[in-house]
Amino acid sequence: MHLVNLKDSTQQVSFKEAVKTGLGRQQGLFFVESLEPLADLDSVLALPLAERSKVILGHLIGDEFSPEQLGELIDNAFTFPAPVTQVSEHIHTLELFHGPTLAFKDFGGRFMAQCLTDISQGAPVTILTATSGDTGAAVAHAFHGIDNINVVILFPKGKISPLQEKLFTTLGGNIHTVAVDGDFDACQAMVKDAFDDEQMRNELHLNSANSINISRLLAQVCYYFEAYSQLDEQARKELVISVPSGNFGNLTAGLIAKALGLPIKRFIAATNLNDTVPRYLEEGEWSPKDTIATLSNAMDVSRPNNWPRIEAMIEKGIIDKDILTGMAIDEDCTQMAMKQLQALGYTSEPHAALAYRSLCKSLQDGETGLFLGTAHPAKFRESVENILGEPLALPQALADVAGKNSFAVEKPADYAIIKQHMFDLLKK
Numbered sequence: 001m002h003l004v005n006l007k008d009s010t011q012q013v014s015f016k017e018a019v020k021t022g023l024g025r026q027q028g029l030f031f032v033e034s035l036e037p038l039a040d041l042d043s044v045l046a047l048p049l050a051e052r053s054k055v056i057l058g059h060l061i062g063d064e065f066s067p068e069q070l071g072e073l074i075d076n077a078f079t080f081p082a083p084v085t086q087v088s089e090h091i092h093t094l095e096l097f098h099g100p101t102l103a104f105k106d107f108g109g110r111f112m113a114q115c116l117t118d119i120s121q122g123a124p125v126t127i128l129t130a131t132s133g134d135t136g137a138a139v140a141h142a143f144h145g146i147d148n149i150n151v152v153i154l155f156p157k158g159k160i161s162p163l164q165e166k167l168f169t170t171l172g173g174n175i176h177t178v179a180v181d182g183d184f185d186a187c188q189a190m191v192k193d194a195f196d197d198e199q200m201r202n203e204l205h206l207n208s209a210n211s212i213n214i215s216r217l218l219a220q221v222c223y224y225f226e227a228y229s230q231l232d233e234q235a236r237k238e239l240v241i242s243v244p245s246g247n248f249g250n251l252t253a254g255l256i257a258k259a260l261g262l263p264i265k266r267f268i269a270a271t272n273l274n275d276t277v278p279r280y281l282e283e284g285e286w287s288p289k290d291t292i293a294t295l296s297n298a299m300d301v302s303r304p305n306n307w308p309r310i311e312a313m314i315e316k317g318i319i320d321k322d323i324l325t326g327m328a329i330d331e332d333c334t335q336m337a338m339k340q341l342q343a344l345g346y347t348s349e350p351h352a353a354l355a356y357r358s359l360c361k362s363l364q365d366g367e368t369g370l371f372l373g374t375a376h377p378a379k380f381r382e383s384v385e386n387i388l389g390e391p392l393a394l395p396q397a398l399a400d401v402a403g404k405n406s407f408a409v410e411k412p413a414d415y416a417i418i419k420q421h422m423f424d425l426l427k428k
């Protein structure tokens, strides 16, 4: 696989190098310059999820792994299903929350952990990542207990749901968690500073596990094919996919799926009040505002770090800008959408609900809508119970961590202090 640094095109790397380095020079993202459509789509669609994913990822990554090696990584990573459920006459949802940490980030996190473990061959690695909730849990679980790999997770203190926090702060061992006195963007900024810091990179062998890591994106491409494979002929005709977006990794993966030939008519980039992208698509001006805390807190991002990849796909003609509609949904509409879904017999949570709401507003005659169910409702139990006025049963994974103690330490949003903390932890 041939990848180019979007900020410095003289830096060109293989898939394995990109997985290992995460970010390129000048904090540039690695990305493809072109994409070849998949041959024989119908037979690819007919395969089961893991087998189909081997074809898709083999096509994207090329011969850097042997087919057997890649197959093993995928079998280890994709151990849970992604079912499509119909919620109304023309609207379906793809449930991406049946993995160990109950959010779609398990797909990318687990595949990345498999790739990185394979690529690093036992050499020490420090995974440094910022999370607005679900990434941290997925990454922590995917790497927990792996020799020679340490994970440091920065998260905004008090800004993610208590149960969600418990999913990754209670593991201990090689998983180190820091509650930062600041918002997600502050955490993300410190991760970027660390990657710019040669001493950190060299001495701690830093690697990022954010959605900027190319392996995560590629893994996510696979479930768009899975969704399509479960839809009937009528639903496939004019399919509109609504993606609840924060850092826009999920949408990037959807656009890659389309570029590989999956016949998706168009996409909705659904956001909460952090509406940098919908405003940009509407007005043509990139003007991030301060991040606002919302019910869909995993999407409280005003400077989405994957956007340059989408921009690059548009510039290079890999996708057409016209297939993208931005839509920002406010807090009242999000709550209303949750209640509407409840009335349809489907319990949802704020992220998926605002993607549903966007479909309701945007869907035209003849189109079928699919919104991504990015997390299990119980991960946002407090707000879901408040809004719907009914108690939610906890799935086993959450019930197990609810009573455990957190190992997280609290730190200010100060890069020098975080750096010192990491050296204290990892350079004893």
Ligand SMILES: *Cc1c(COP(=O)(O)O)cnc(C)c1O
Binding pocket: 103, 104, 105, 133, 134, 135, 211, 244, 245, 246, 247, 248, 249, 250, 251, 298, 299, 351, 374, 375
């Ligand atoms: C991470 C996350 C999102 C946003 O995904 P991006 O790829 O960052 O756009 C949406 N919903 C949930 C539940 C998430 O955890």
